[in-house]
Amino acid sequence: MRQKGAALVLPNFAWLALFMLGPLITLFVISFRTYEAGRGIQDAWTIAHYVAFVADPYHLGILLRTLRLGIEVTAWCLVLGFPMAYGLSRLRGTPRALLYFVVLLPLLTSAVVRTFGWMIVLSNNGFINRTLIDLGVIDSPIRFMYSMLGIVVALVQVLLPFMVLALDAALLNIDPRVYEAARNLGASRLRVFLQITLPLSLPGILSGSVLVFTLAISAFVTPSLIGGPRVPVMATLIYQQGMSLLNWPFGGAIAFVMLATVVVLFLIAMRLARQERGT
Amino acid sequence: MILWLIVALVGLYLMAPVLVVIATSFTATAYPVFPPQGFTWRWFGEVLASPEYLAAMRFSTALAAASTAIATVLGTLAALGLVRGRFRGQTAISALFLSPIFFPAIVLGLALLIFFNWVGLAGTFPGMVAAHAVLTTPFVIRMVSASLAEFDPAVEEAAKNLGASAMRTFFLVTLPLIRPGVVAGAVFAFIISFDELVVSLFLAGPGMQTLPIRIFTSLEYSSRPSVSAVSTLLILVWLVVGVPLYRRFLDVRHT
Numbered sequence: 019m020r021q022k023g024a025a026l027v028l029p030n031f032a033w034l035a036l037f038m039l040g041p042l043i044t045l046f047v048i049s050f051r052t053y054e055a056g057r058g059i060q061d062a063w064t065i066a067h068y069v070a071f072v073a074d075p076y077h078l079g080i081l082l083r084t085l086r087l088g089i090e091v092t093a094w095c096l097v098l099g100f101p102m103a104y105g106l107s108r109l110r111g112t113p114r115a116l117l118y119f120v121v122l123l124p125l126l127t128s129a130v131v132r133t134f135g136w137m138i139v140l141s142n143n144g145f146i147n148r149t150l151i152d153l154g155v156i157d158s159p160i161r162f163m164y165s166m167l168g169i170v171v172a173l174v175q176v177l178l179p180f181m182v183l184a185l186d187a188a189l190l191n192i193d194p195r196v197y198e199a200a201r202n203l204g205a206s207r208l209r210v211f212l213q214i215t216l217p218l219s220l221p222g223i224l225s226g227s228v229l230v231f232t233l234a235i236s237a238f239v240t241p242s243l244i245g246g247p248r249v250p251v252m253a254t255l256i257y258q259q260g261m262s263l264l265n266w267p268f269g270g271a272i273a274f275v276m277l278a279t280v281v282v283l284f285l286i287a288m289r290l291a292r293q294e295r296g297t
Numbered sequence: 298m299i300l301w302l303i304v305a306l307v308g309l310y311l312m313a314p315v316l317v318v319i320a321t322s323f324t325a326t327a328y329p330v331f332p333p334q335g336f337t338w339r340w341f342g343e344v345l346a347s348p349e350y351l352a353a354m355r356f357s358t359a360l361a362a363a364s365t366a367i368a369t370v371l372g373t374l375a376a377l378g379l380v381r382g383r384f385r386g387q388t389a390i391s392a393l394f395l396s397p398i399f400f401p402a403i404v405l406g407l408a409l410l411i412f413f414n415w416v417g418l419a420g421t422f423p424g425m426v427a428a429h430a431v432l433t434t435p436f437v438i439r440m441v442s443a444s445l446a447e448f449d450p451a452v453e454e455a456a457k458n459l460g461a462s463a464m465r466t467f468f469l470v471t472l473p474l475i476r477p478g479v480v481a482g483a484v485f486a487f488i489i490s491f492d493e494l495v496v497s498l499f500l501a502g503p504g505m506q507t508l509p510i511r512i513f514t515s516l517e518y519s520s521r522p523s524v525s526a527v528s529t530l531l532i533l534v535w536l537v538v539g540v541p542l543y544r545r546f547l548d549v550r551h552t
Contacts, residue, residue, distance in 0.1 A: 127315055
C-alpha cells in the first residue's frame with residue numbers, strides 16, 4: 019500500500035510527540051520515582067505515590083469527592099439537558115437557531131469569566147441568597163461558595179451544552195414516523211417517551227454522559243475558584259502538588275489515576291455503542 | 298406548555314453568568330454587585346488605563362499570534378494528509394490529532410512543566426507558544442478538513458494533468474479553495490489560545506501574565522468592577538468572532 023499523504027501529517031505528529039506524548043511519558047516515569055522533601059526527586063523506583071493516593075483517608079476522600087462531583091454533574095446535565103434537547107428537536111428555523119445560541123453561550127465564554135459571574139450571584143449576600151431571603155423561602159443564606167453545591171451549579175452550566183448537543187443529535191436521528199405510528203396505535207405521551215424516545219436516544223445519553231463526566235472530573239478553574247482550598251478535588255490537588263508543594267511524582271500519580279479513569283470510561287462507552295449498533 | 302417553561306428557565310440559567318458579568322461592569326459601586334446600582338463607564342476607562350491589564354492583553358495577543366501561526370501551518374498540512382491521503386494507521390492518527398480538544402488540561406500542564414523544566418523551556422515564551430500550538434491545532438484541522446471535503450478533488454487532478462507541479466497545484470488551486478477554512482481555523486485557534494488558562498498557569502514564568510491569568514489571580518483576592526469590565530470586553534470579542542465560527546465547527550462535528 020502506498021503511504022499517500024503520510025508526509026503531510028508528519029510535522030504535526032512530530033510536534034505532538036515532542037510537546038504532548040513525550041511530556042506525558044516523562045510524567046508517567048516520574049510518577050514512579052521516590053520523592054524526599056527538601057531533596058526532591060530521587061532515582062529509586064516506587065509505587066508508593068499510587069498507594070498513598072488510595073490508602074490515605076484524606077486523599078481517598080478527594081478521589082471519592084471528585085467521582086461524586088462527576089456523577090452529580092452528569093445526572094443534572096441529563097435532567098436539564100433532556101427537555102432542552104427535546105425542545106430543540108421540535109423547533110425549526112429561527113427559533114431553533116436562537117435556542118441553539120443560548121445553549122452554546124456557555125462554550126463561548128472563557129472559563130474565568132463564566133466562573134466570576136457565578137461567584138457574584140452565589141456569594142452569601144449575592145443575588146440568589148438575597149432573593150430567597152426576601153421571598154421568605156430561607157432564613158439564613160445557602161452556602162454555595164466554598165461548597166460542593168456551588169461547584170455543581172457552576173459546572174452543570176458549562177457542561178450542559180455538551181449533553182444537549184449529544185442528545186439533540188440522537189433525537190434528530192429518530193424517524194418522526196415512529197412517533198406517529200405509536201400515537202396511532204393508541205400509546206400515551208408518557209408511554210411514547212419511555213418506550214420510544216428514551217431507548218432510541220440511548221447512544222446520545224451514553225456519549226453525552228461520558229463526555230460530561232470526564233470533563234467534570236478534570237475541571238480545574240471552577241473547583242479552584244468556587245470550591246477553594248476547603249473543597250479540594252483531583253484537579254486542584256494536582257495543581258497544588260505541581261506548583262506549590264513541587265511533589266511532582268505524587269502529582270503525576272494523581273494525574274494518571276485521572277487519565278486512567280477517563281480512558282476506561284471512553285473504552286466502556288465505545289464498547290456499549292458498538293453493541294448498540296450490533297443489535 | 299410545561300416543556301417550554303422548563304426550556305425558558307434552563308435557558309436563563311445558561312445565560313446567567315454572562316448577563317451578570319456584563320451588568321456588573323456598569324455598576325457605580327466599588328465592588329461588583331448584581332443587580333448593578335447606578336450606571337458608569339468608569340470601569341472600562343480604568344481597564345484601558347491600567348498598565349497591568351494592557352500588558353496582559355499585549356502578552357496574550359503575542360502568545361496567541363505566535364501559536365496560531367504554527368497551528369495554522371501544522372493543522373492545514375495535517376488536514377490535507379488526513380482528508381486526501383491514504384496511509385496505514387490513518388484513523389488512529391486522526392484521533393490522536395484531535396485529542397487535545399478534550400484532553401485534561403491539568404494533566405498536560407503538569408506534564409509540560411516537568412518536561413520543560415528538564416529541557417530548559419520552563420517559564421519561557423517559546424515553551425508557552427509550543428504548548429498553545431498543541432492545544433489549538435485540532436481546531437485548524439477540523440475547519441480545514443471541512444473545507445477540503447466540500448470541493449471535488451478532480452479539480453486538483455485536472456491541474457496536475459495539465460502539467461502543474463504538486464507545489465503549484467497547492468498554491469494555485471487547493472489553497473484558494475480552502476482559504477475560508479484556513480482563515481476560520483486560524484481565528485478559532487487565536488481565540489482558544491487567548492482564552493486558555495490552565496496550561497498557561499503551569500508554564501508562565503515570573504512577569505509573564507496572560508489576560509486570563511491576570512483575571513484569575515485578581516479573583517483569588519478581592520475583585521473590583523474593572524474585572525467585570527475586562528470580562529465584558531472578552532465576552533464581546535467572543536460574540537462577534539466566535540459565534541459564526543462555532544456554528545461551523547459544530548456542523549463539522551456532526552457530519
